Amino acid sequence: MNTIVCVKQVPDPEIPPAKFKIDPETKKVVPPPGVPPVISVYDERAVEAALRLKDKHKGKITVISVGAGKVSDVVRHALSMGADEGFVIEDGAFENLDSFGTATVLSKAIQKIGGYDLILCGRQAADWGAGQVGSILAEILGIPVVTFACGIEAVDKKLRVRRVVKDGFEILETPMPSLVTVSSEIGLPRLPAGMSLMLARKKQIPVWKPQDIGLDLSDLDKEKAHTEIIGLSIPTRKKECEIITGTTPAEAAIQLAEKLSQLF
């Protein structure tokens, strides 16, 4: 079973809100110095989903990432978890790609790789979180897409996908190849360890340019014309917290209980 996983590099989303800075002029986020970017959370879980399938059915996992700058570290992270091969598609022209543009680039790279039974994406990226690249990509490739997966099995040459819905789960059967977007409920990703960690250090991660995947940059200009970001701001909130103190935490709790009982 051959799986392609699309992973995105994002500024570390787990920095405390107080350290989160933006430049309203360029409408960009300014990452705090010394905090390296990471693989987007759901994408890491998508890699985990691919590995669980591979544990059962063998096959090959190929990881790809698109970026305006160097993004091979997130692909290497996936290799160190156990993925087999990785490619990055890098070009300055990919700065400010919208979802359609990203999906277009990914589709060309995937067509070049070929031979896949399953494509995995995260349900949404941890930065701009558009939540649509996977579905657009599936439509471009003309394959079915199942969103918000929390479990994937291969049964009789079909995929059985458990997906999260508001009040429970749905189990869908979809043919191969299909694209599946992965939600956090699939569970925690494994830590890089052992052989894969060692192999990943040495592995080559080829860098593809637009021409290597048959992508005409003028296609992107057209594709870009969907939405533009015209503003970015940090929502301001008045801090109005009354910290309740007491000689002991229990005493503070009693005061809190008094205040809360007035709400009822």
Added chain:
Amino acid sequence: MDGYQGVLVCGELAEGKLAPITIELLGIGRKLADELGEKVSLLLMGNPIGHLGQEAIAYGADQVFVAEDPLLEVYNSDAYTYLMADLCRKINPSIVLFGHTDMGCDLAPRLNGRLGGGLTMDCLTLSIDPTTKRLISTRPVFGGNAHATLMSKSARPQMATLRQKIVAPAERNDSRKGEIIPVEGKIDPSIIKMKVVERLKEEVEGVKLEDAEVIVSGGRGIGSAQNFKMLRELADLLGGAIGATRPACDEGWVPASLQIGQSGKVVSPKLYIAVALSGAMSHISGCLGSKVIVGINKDPEANIFNVARYGIVADYKEVLPALISKLKERLSK
């Protein structure tokens, strides 16, 4: 842009009625359409649903397209995408609105892939730019740490999913007139590639999160499933429900369906008690609508104190027992 006109709302049903989000979308859709001097249309898909057309008109739709087919009885991604795309190609709406719901989150991006108009998900506001007449939306980005404002460019239709319970529902006016148009043609079963094998409803103990007036929410600092029992006791006492952060769900201390936040449930109870959770924006954006937030955290710098009304800086294990027993005493009076 030439040839594209009007607002199309993708309707949703809940227990055989128009879903609340659909009535909210008709409200905001009406506003946007009035600003453009254009029509509001609604597409309803299901079986049977004919009786809902008149109601949708009362809520502001000028036109209701009704697609009835046994294959549409429950949401099917392939069938619904096909129908929506087909209708969009026929009526060329300038704006298409969806709820940010299970259905909208699945359907809208596929439709964007198929039609290529441009889509913004999880919008908090929608408006029309006075000069260009284009759709402007705001949405949380970077886990709610920032808000972005986006404007459509030349591609059409301009699509958006709207967060639930954030705009007022449309007012009902039964004297309103409109047109009900059946969508002709049966669905060719061969377009349906994926099949729903099973649906599993998750049974929740006690009050449902979305309906709860009090939520006691726990984070990574709770430490175990066992310790969550203390939160359950407090919630039960106040007739509320328990919620959790993503790490608490990841650890398996509580079911994943209790996750609150940007990628979990969005709630707005009267009282939200946040215990041993740091208050990351992607969590907070799911409960900011709460009337009163209380934070209990041993770290005075925790972000929860920036959004809470009341806070206690201490180990929750020393706070909750006293809080529970005092509340018991007060509530029994």
